[in-house]
Amino acid sequence: MATKKTVYEAPSPASDKKKALQTALAQIDKNFGKGTVMRLGDRPEMNVEAIPTGSLALDAALGIGGVPKGRIIEIYGPESSGKTTLALHILAEAQKRGGEVAFVDGGARTGPSVRRSSRRGHR
Incomplete structure (x- = not known):
């Protein structure tokens, strides 16, 4: 047993x-x-106003349709990956909407010609 x-x-x-x-x-x-x-x-539920980045895919990935308005953001990535271009597109869009912007270039490589070319049509 x-x-x-x-x-x-x-x-x-x-x-x-x-x-x-x-x-x-x-x-x-x-x-x-x-x-x-x-x-x-x-x-x-968070009602955050967003500034479009100029990239529909990135705006969708961020979840709110762009970067949050009135916040400090950091754009990070390898050299020549489009960080400055992205930042300047966002700044131009914010200015188009009547906003005031500040741009701090930690790499100190952005010359006046780059800034001027990104502003064309966004005054």
Whole structure:
């Protein structure tokens, strides 16, 4: 006759991770305010006015139709990847809409001819 064995299951590592994540998120919310951390896929209602970048694909990827108006943004990428061109398109679009803009060129490579050519038709 076979004897009955009692099997004990240890908590799964996945449930431990989930509890640890929930604890960490609760602590962050407590320290910095609710909404500091958002989960991917959550779409809180935020009415942020956007300035189009000039690229429909990028505007769609950013989720609001461009870059947020009234915010400081950083454009980062490898050399000759179009960062300055993108920035100048955004500035021209903002000026077209009556906005005031500031451009800080950390690489200090933008000459007057580049700035002038990007403004054509955007006064």
